[in-house]
Amino acid sequence: MGGDMQVDKIAKLTKIVTIGLKTGRVTIKYPFGAPLVTESFRGAISIDNTKCWGCGACVLICPPNALSMKFEKDNIIIEYFKGRCIFCGMCADVCPANAISVTKEFELASTDLEDLKEYVIHRTSKCSICGKPIGPTSELRSVIKSQPVSEEYINLCSDCRKKLFAKAISIRFGAST
Amino acid sequence: MSLSSNLKAIENKIKDLGGFIETVSDNTVIVEITKDNLKEFAKWLYENNAFLKTCAGVDEREINSRFTLYHIFGLDEMGVDVVVKVSGSDKDYTPTISDIVPPAEWCELEARDMVGIRISGHEDKPKFILPQDWPENVYPLRKDFSYDYRPQSEFSKFDEELPKEVGLPIGPYHPILHEPEYFELYVEGEKVVDVFYRGFHVHRGIEKLAESPRFTYKTIPFLAERICGICGFVHSSCYVLTVEKAAKIEVPERAQFIRSIVLEIERIHSHLLWLGIAAHILGYDAGFMQLWRIREPVMVLAELLTGSRKTYGINIVGGVRRDIDESKKRKALEILRNVRDEFKKVVDVLVSVPEIVKRASGTGVLPKEDARKLSVVGPVARGSGLERDVRKNYPYFAYRYTSFKVPVYSEGDNLARTLVRIDEVFESISIVEQLLDALPKGPIAVESYEIPPFRKAVGAVEAPRGEDLHFIITGLGRPYRWRVRAPTYQNLPALKVMLRGAPLADAFLTIASIDPCFSCTDRAIVIHDIKSDSKKFVNLFYGRRYASR
Numbered sequence: 001m002g003g004d005m006q007v008d009k010i011a012k013l014t015k016i017v018t019i020g021l022k023t024g025r026v027t028i029k030y031p032f033g034a035p036l037v038t039e040s041f042r043g044a045i046s047i048d049n050t051k052c053w054g055c056g057a058c059v060l061i062c063p064p065n066a067l068s069m070k071f072e073k074d075n076i077i078i079e080y081f082k083g084r085c086i087f088c089g090m091c092a093d094v095c096p097a098n099a100i101s102v103t104k105e106f107e108l109a110s111t112d113l114e115d116l117k118e119y120v121i122h123r124t125s126k127c128s129i130c131g132k133p134i135g136p137t138s139e140l141r142s143v144i145k146s147q148p149v150s151e152e153y154i155n156l157c158s159d160c161r162k163k164l165f166a167k168a169i170s171i172r173f174g175a176s177t
Numbered sequence: 178m179s180l181s182s183n184l185k186a187i188e189n190k191i192k193d194l195g196g197f198i199e200t201v202s203d204n205t206v207i208v209e210i211t212k213d214n215l216k217e218f219a220k221w222l223y224e225n226n227a228f229l230k231t232c233a234g235v236d237e238r239e240i241n242s243r244f245t246l247y248h249i250f251g252l253d254e255m256g257v258d259v260v261v262k263v264s265g266s267d268k269d270y271t272p273t274i275s276d277i278v279p280p281a282e283w284c285e286l287e288a289r290d291m292v293g294i295r296i297s298g299h300e301d302k303p304k305f306i307l308p309q310d311w312p313e314n315v316y317p318l319r320k321d322f323s324y325d326y327r328p329q330s331e332f333s334k335f336d337e338e339l340p341k342e343v344g345l346p347i348g349p350y351h352p353i354l355h356e357p358e359y360f361e362l363y364v365e366g367e368k369v370v371d372v373f374y375r376g377f378h379v380h381r382g383i384e385k386l387a388e389s390p391r392f393t394y395k396t397i398p399f400l401a402e403r404i405c406g407i408c409g410f411v412h413s414s415c416y417v418l419t420v421e422k423a424a425k426i427e428v429p430e431r432a433q434f435i436r437s438i439v440l441e442i443e444r445i446h447s448h449l450l451w452l453g454i455a456a457h458i459l460g461y462d463a464g465f466m467q468l469w470r471i472r473e474p475v476m477v478l479a480e481l482l483t484g485s486r487k488t489y490g491i492n493i494v495g496g497v498r499r500d501i502d503e504s505k506k507r508k509a510l511e512i513l514r515n516v517r518d519e520f521k522k523v524v525d526v527l528v529s530v531p532e533i534v535k536r537a538s539g540t541g542v543l544p545k546e547d548a549r550k551l552s553v554v555g556p557v558a559r560g561s562g563l564e565r566d567v568r569k570n571y572p573y574f575a576y577r578y579t580s581f582k583v584p585v586y587s588e589g590d591n592l593a594r595t596l597v598r599i600d601e602v603f604e605s606i607s608i609v610e611q612l613l614d615a616l617p618k619g620p621i622a623v624e625s626y627e628i629p630p631f632r633k634a635v636g637a638v639e640a641p642r643g644e645d646l647h648f649i650i651t652g653l654g655r656p657y658r659w660r661v662r663a664p665t666y667q668n669l670p671a672l673k674v675m676l677r678g679a680p681l682a683d684a685f686l687t688i689a690s691i692d693p694c695f696s697c698t699d700r701a702i703v704i705h706d707i708k709s710d711s712k713k714f715v716n717l718f719y720g721r722r723y724a725s726r
Contacts, residue, residue: 012525012526019522031399040481040483042484
């Protein structure tokens with residue numbers, strides 16, 4: 001009787017062998033096998049240069065600061081650094097121009113840091129009166145598109161715009177120019 | 178007197194002691210009390226079945242020019258949190274309650290180190306959270322301390338730390354759990370007589386960072402998710418839950434369901450991971466391989482539903498960012514059915530392997546009285562006969578629409594904790610199936626919300642390791658104070674009881690049996706000293722190094 005129980009116990013332990021044999025090999029011959037990721041996987045983002053306005057909404061929302069904005073003399077540069085990216089896709093959610101799309105790209109290893117960086121460069125528009133930089137040209141263009149009456153003031157910086165507006169009002173009330 | 182009837186008892190008691198009630202909502206009572214009566218009130222609460230969840234020191238000088246210490250108690254039977262507030266200037270001494278409520282010691286020392294609240298009873302204890310070379314009178318969680326400031330270290334202080342005797346070191350990097358920790362075991366022959374633990378090597382100042390202009394309410398969930406690598410979703414859920422509670426945001430039901438589903442999937446993968454590790458520690462690598470094979474489809478399922486294997490990134494204040502459609506639902510149900518079948522087969526073998534059963538039964542015993550005294554949480558509590566589960570006691574998200582059992586074992590040994598986790602895997606699979614079947618229609622996030630400043634809220638979520646607790650005082654654009662207490666923070670002190678008098682060979686499994694998540698705990702830094710003398714107990718939490726001073 002006791003012997004039988006002993007046999008049962010040992011028989012139970014060996015079941016792991018059956019499970020293992022039945023399952024077979026589960027490791028995949030990476031990178032030659034089927035794709036590793038499912039359809040909803042979020043990988044690195046890609047920014048469409050032609051659609052981007054350079055508004056900077058993505059830079060503001062980005063939790064790890066993977067997106068940053070640099071102001072140079074004539075340009076505004078948006079830098080995307082994949083090394084910091086957490087692949088959350090918040091930037092794609094907030095982008096007003098739908099310029100950012102989330103790709104399935106995840107094999108990003110590289111020996112060169114520059115490979116992990118992407119740039120979107122925008123020309124800066126300058127105030128037509130005082131010459132102060134006022135923002136990316138493409139953003140101003142998209143504002144004109146959505147607000148047709150805005151082109152009169154669009155080339156001015158906020159200070160010059162205020163001055164001009166105040167002047168227009170005061171003339172209306174009889175002040176001398 | 179019993180508190181289980183109503184809140185009247187608390188009101189009466191607080192009036193007797195000269196305190197007053199600040200706010201009462203459905204499940205949180207905030208009371209203020211003077212320093213002299215704090216001890217008596219804490220004692221009364223603790224004797225009336227309240228558990229201590231944690232305490233939080235806050236620099237409230239910008240609100241009312243005071244420093245405040247919040248002790249957060251939980252009345253599990255009623256599902257009510259009692260927040261006890263004591264405030265004063267930085268010169269005043271607040272009495273410690275750790276002699277009556279032992280789990281308060283860690284968080285009191287944390288408040289002392291990080292905010293500079295003076296606590297009588299802890300004056301001559303060495304730095305607990307901050308490193309030993311941290312300069313005096315520099316408190317990182319004060320509002321006038323900039324988040325990117327790095328003070329000069331005082332190297333001379335290191336010498337003071339050197340111990341007179343050296344025990345058997347395990348660490349500073351755990352060989353199996355792959356996390357930073359440092360245990361020193363003091364042995365007499367084969368028997369462990371004393372344990373010294375020092376953690377908080379990887380303190381990342383997450384709380385401070387979240388209060389800095391660098392972050393906003395919208396981006397903190399992604400930061401919270403990075404507190405823990407295994408149960409990150411728990412932290413982001415707990416953060417959004419607390420903010421939503423404070424701001425009274427009504428979250429759509431569908432979002433609540435999705436959050437619960439993902440939380441349970443996280444629990445399944447975490448428990449499978451732990452069971453595999455436990456088998457690996459005991460040298461049963463066949464079991465380890467099989468369990469991790471079963472875990473893989475669960476990870477794929479998480480990716481299918483959220484877009485990422487880990488750090489899912491779908492939680493935002495007011496809802497979630499990814500929906501579950503019909504095809505995903507069908508796939509999920511199919512994967513879960515397979516996982517259940519496979520897991521059943523392997524577990525059947527696992528609980529009959531002598532390597533596992535004989536090594537786990539009767540070792541690392543945590544008696545129920547000690548478990549109660551230390552307010553332990555999660556599978557550690559449930560393995561010691563305490564029926565504590567946030568999902569049942571303080572229902573949140575969609576758990577009130579599901580029926581599930583809370584497995585409780587009374588033995589309190591390593592086997593009991595293992596069995597609790599095995600049972601929970603089956604329960605979690607069943608919860609996910611129920612929720613997927615009942616998934617309501619509707620939006621998955623609110624359109625807009627407002628978060629008024631200086632509201633207080635306590636939120637708790639049942640993590641795979643136990644209760645995860647967040648305490649938030651809302652501010653302008655970001656939390657004024659965000660306190661995070663990971664489950665391991667509450668469970669680590671119990672190791673001292675478990676290891677006391679046990680053979681050295683069992684120590685590894687026992688340390689692993691609380692499913693410790695050191696980095697999670699370390700989010701706030703600690704040096705913890707434990708004294709366990711088999712003949713004389715000075716204080717449950719006193720380390721040999723404290724005693725030798």
